[in-house]
Amino acid sequence: MTRTTSEQMTRQALGAHLAWWGLRHIESDAAYFAWQREVFTPQELAILHQHIEAKRLATDGPTAEIAFYDLAAQPRSVPALYSQRYEYYLQVGSRVARHLNAAPSVLDVGCGIGLLTTFYAQQCPDCAVIGIDRSPASIALARKRAQELGLGNVRFECLDVDQQLPAGRFDLIIATHMLLQSEQDQGLPSDDWRTFHRSADVQAQQRFEQRTGVGVRLDRLLDGLAREGRMLVFEKTRQLARRITFQRALAARGLRLLEPPEPVRYCAMEDVTDDGPFYVLGVVPRLETPAWNESPEPDDAPLFDLAALRSAQAQDDQPLYENHESSAQQAWMALCDKQVLEEATREEPDGRQWHVERGRAEGFTYLYCANTFDQRQLVLIEPARAAVLETYYQEITRDIQSSEMGRA
Ligand SMILES: C[S@@+](CC[C@H](N)C(=O)[O-])C[C@H]1O[C@@H](n2cnc3c(N)ncnc32)[C@H](O)[C@@H]1O
Structure with a gap:
């Protein structure tokens, strides 16, 4: 089977899996909001927006974030809420699926309701998959759905990665949209307005890793990574100021690129979203691995004639x-x-x-x-x-x- 055929089959299987979860591919904002109004009363929508705002503004720990994900994990809410991320699931799920076969043990950290985790377990019956998340309602739903799907090779645990990982070491660790959630954090500014360059500033880097929590999380994940294990990482780091700091956090822990990073563009209904890059990482000491790139991405704007x-x-x-x-x-x-x-x-x-x-x-x-x-x-x-x-x-x-x- 060619790689293209196999990827098409993966995407088809993923589409069918998302449909099983009740998700729909909706392209227009108007159609989506009409659906939301069918599912939720105005009071429920107001409560949802309060939770979103509280999560956005929270500076005092994870309580507001957990409350938001617990609310979003109510089974009745899932199809309408999670369909907003339909294209995201297709893009991320199909990329992760390429790496599953080589990994007997898989850990999906911040797995949410297990929407993708159950797909990974389904795609790779020989893998032992564990999903962890700190939202109890998300984990409860993930367990219920895995049972309904008859999956014997996946289990879910309610754990906070900042505190603890499940015992053991994993051949593949998946961290998608969970390591660097603080979207308001702009990262590290350039040396001055004339340049995109950032000098090495150990203290500024430490402050970034502390305030976003990314340092603690990466250290914990490395403790759980098997020798020659791989990490698949996908975060909102397309802005150069965030990408550079994030990459420096990875590089400082000995993580190397095993494949060139892959920027990803997809639609969140009518909005085009630039996300990623999708990183395939390992701690293997290989000199020929692609170098970390700290330049802006090439753009399509024409230079003038x-x-x-x-x-x-x-x-x-x-x-x-x-x-x-x-x-x-x-x-x-x-x-x-x-x-x-x-x-x-x-x-x-x-x-x-x-x-x-x-x-x-x-x-x-x-x-x-x-x-x-x-x-x-x-x-x-x-x-x-x-x-x-x-x-x-x-x-x-x-x-x-x-x-x-x-x-x-
Ligand atoms: C945006 S969702 C992403 C879910 C899934 N990884 C995906 O790609 O669709 C972020 C998830 O990470 C979880 N999370 C964030 N920080 C965590 C932590 N320190 N420990 C465990 N779970 C965490 C949240 O509860 C939430 O379910």
């Missing part, structure tokens, strides 16, 4: 060139003989910086913005419309000065 821009016809209020991706930095650096007309740089007490400048180069007027959380923007316009950029410059400087800098 000056000759083409000079002959381009101005289109109403459209700039001649606009780039909001990280490659805007490269484009800005390629502008020759820049004459800066006005510029502002703001530095916060913690070192974060924001910069905007308006200038002339190559016969155009340009505006360039950059900050230490990797946001970049370059706009080029012909001199006849230079006033547009002057107004834009003033708006940006006013906005930034009146708001906290660096919010993504």
